[in-house]
Amino acid sequence: AMQQRLTTRPTLGERRAIIIDPADDMEKSAVNALLKSLEEPPQGTHFLLIAHQPGRLLPTIRSRCRVLRFAPLDADALDAMLVRDLPQASSELRRAAIGAANGSAGIALAYVEHGLASLHDLMQDILRDGDAAFALRGALAEQIGARPTREKLFATLDLARATLSAGLVDMPRERQLRVIEAHGELTRLAERAPTYNFDAGLLVMEIGGLLASAAMPREAA
Template identity: 35%
Template sequence: MGDTLESDRLGSFPHPREVSTLVGQEEAERDIFDAFMGGRMHHAWLLTGPKGIGKATLAYRAARFVLRHGVPEVAQAAHATDLSVVESDPVFRQVAAQSHPNVLVINRPYDDKAKRLKTVIPVEEVRRTANFFGMSAGAGGWRVAIIDAADEMNVNAENALLKILEEPPARGLFLLVSHQPGRLLPTIRSRCRTLRLKPLTSESIATVLVANDVKASAEERIAIARLAEGSAGRALSIADGGGLDLYREIAALLVALPKLNVKGVHALADKVARRGADEAYTTTIELLNDWLQRLVKTGAGAALEADLAPGEGAAMTRLGASGGLDRWVEVWEKISQSVARAEALNTDRKLVILNIFSMLESVAGERVGA
């Protein structure tokens, strides 16, 4: 199985285990660092927040740090001030190469029969922790299990993890990455120390784009950061997949509502629904949802930001001004349901895109009296 089939890898960009820096999450990092240095290291940490803000990167930083230093005294002697471990360190290299014997990573496995990643983390994956924590740890004595993302465990897997957390192994560290912690069993959450990571600032996202050698002007980086809404991972996806141009194409269709450019919609659908365009399709759905979300916020009185595409602010004001916003919220929810159902039934993605624009046209017509 190649790297591109890892559930926690973003396109061709470096995997979080290969990244030596963490941008914009200094407060969360300080909490883990202080706990370790003060001899109060909790056995399980739940790292929460939106996708793409650095949760997995923080998990790997914490794992490398405890494996590298073992005890606070060693970290103090090394004059450590944060969780960083230099890339030349053997621990860093082993973790990056997935060869460190004291690290176990649990995520959605590859399904050889279906030739794709499984949709959940099955109980068999979590049960691997029993043997892992039963082995003798190497130098430093720590063994670290990273679960990314914990939200993807099925019920049996959650129950298996709960049993381990109820009787945590000595010198064992669990790092749970969670985008939606409310989906986890309350008993799992209660046995973890929760760290809520914050969405990144536009400045932090711009730093990440530069660090990943994204070719974009300063103006384009600002626009990408705004579309990413605090997620560096999403910003990289948008930049890598031509998402900024895609957004402008989508917005040009939306600002004309309730008049629908049928030819333009079909051209968009043909482009993002073709074989091999999975990333473009996913980005299109996300951008459509985001546009609707901003329309609802605008209609509720939120201040308008500068347009990312010509006329979008005026269109949002016009479409969100007449009457309540219930119908827009309703269509927003219907789009999410329609996309999920289509994926489950393997529906033609072009039909999904066409159906979304048809729903938007209908509601826009109601709102402006067309």
């Protein structure tokens, strides 16, 4: 489909942008087709390849690309964005959203828009204390409600990953490994979420279980 689009000229302007996300998950046939397009790009066409693990891209792809790294946004930038986009949010709520977002503009916005403060508090409790009795996971499921919007569910998954990875560099190595493993499972869960209907409560229980698996001490999970 992309190759067919590239044979036509842009209709609304002189330039066209093609975004491939995630580029590092492409199958071999797609990579080969992309490589041909990168070798002979149509005039005025710009390719934006979003790669979470650039090392998985073929060297022939990487050699034809310019690397642009996007660092997490700092607190001042996030606060300015929240003031601009959600002027009704109090300064206290903005500070809480910034603290939970781990540098992510999308998570900061979702924290305010979907009222994720209580969910975030419970996630932090699970990460700190574990959840041997499943009580906190039950509270998570109750907090999100019986019929949350899909947007809120996806925002909850994003928030869980941000909460999990906060402070990773300062953790003991043994815990770092568990956090990385749980983060990978959360990412795979997020990838599956759009493809079929989840029971919201069960989904949030699974999120809580992955957070508990990374808690300290291990036996509390």
